[in-house]
Amino acid sequence: MREQSMVPEPEFESYYGRQILKTPTWKTPDVPLYLFLGGLAGASAVLAEGAALSGRPQLERVARLAAAGGATAGTVALVHDLGRPERFLNMLRVFKPTSPLSVGSFILAPFASFAGAAAASQVTGVLPRLGRLAGVGAAAFGPPLATYTAALVANTAIPAWHEAHRELPFVFAGSGAQAAGGLAMMLVPLDQAAPARRMALVGAALELVASERITKKGLVAEPYRIGRPGRLMRFARNASVVASGATALAGGRSRVLSAVAGATYLASSVTTRFGVFEAGLASAKDPKYVVVPQKERLARKETGGAAAHTEGQPAG
Structure with missing residues (x-):
């Protein structure tokens, strides 16, 4: 039996009131927009290939242009955040499988090339077979592009991101599907937009379930529920529900x-990325999101170790 400590547990505090973690230096709105545009582009490439296979030329055209445009605009946002274009090019000099940023660079570069070639062929009618082959390549890189950014932010010490590393890929995948489907619903006639509606509905359901799981993670999920990030996440959730209801009815x-x-799907997708991004910044600024979870994990380890030691003792 463990002895009860007569000294109360100390309250967490930071050294001279300073942050424990350094706030990420990523720029706003550059990085949240990059997260959003990557999801839009990746999901649009998949939607475009599905449209090509099912004989929906108007949907294919819109989705091809969305994939190429999203990749281009996302690259611009990324380069602006990096400060100089050569920094992005330098990331392509060496491939590091252990670095999400390196892996992401080798996903973004071929995706943008394939998506751009497919869109150009779609618009001009030149080299249609090569354009279609490029579209297949873009569709293959689409899902990784839509979700690798989740690994990029989760592979950090930022509590709100790191503790949600299992759910964020599903949040980002669902958000990207909503954006791609929503954009196509805005621009494509009803008789060709059925795949876009289905993609948006599935994406909304996926994001809602994964986001709900994040908010149940105790203290580290608090930034997703309070303040500006909480308001953004609530807006995104409500927008997804409203858009899904309207689509289904x-x-x-x-x-x-x-x-x-x-x-509305597009607005939800954009807001989700800003909400996740700002929740991470908020969790980095408050030391309790670092200290309290660490103490809880240590307590669980000590409790588990004590239980294992007790079970190993002979009866008598």
Whole structure:
């Protein structure tokens, strides 16, 4: 039986009131927009290939352009955050499988090339077979592009990101699917937009479930529930629910309602990325999100070790 300590547990505090972790220096809105645009581009490439296989040329055209445009705009946002274009090029000099940023660079570069070639062929009608082959390549790199950014932020010491490392890939995948499906719903006629509606609905469901799991993670999930990040995440959740309801009820019958639901999906996707990003910054600034979970993990280890030691003692 363990003795009860007569000294109360000390309250956590930082050294001279300073942060324990350094706040990430990533820029806003550059990085949240990069997270959003990567998801939009990756999911759009998959949607475009599905449209090509099912004979929906208008949907294919919109999705191809969205994939290429998202990749281009995302690269611009990334380079702006890095400060100089050569920094992005330097990341392509060496491939490091253990570095999410290195892996991501080798996903973004070929994806942008494939998506750009497929979109150019789609618009000009030049080299259609090569354009289609490029579209297949973009679709292959699409899911990794939409989700690698989750590993990028989770592979840090930032509590709100690191503790959600299992759920964030699903949040980002669902968010990207919402964005791609929503954009297509806005721009494609109803008779060709069925795959976009299905993608948006599945994406919304995936994001809602994964986001809900994050908010149940105790203290480290608090930044997702309070303050500005909490407001952003609540808006995103409510927007996804409203858009999904409108899509399920009349998204296939009303062109106006389909466009409004699509815009709502897009707004939800953008807001989710900003909410996740700002939740991470908030958790880095408050030392309790670092100290308290560490103490809880240490206590669990001590309790488990004591239990194992007791079980190993002979009866008598």
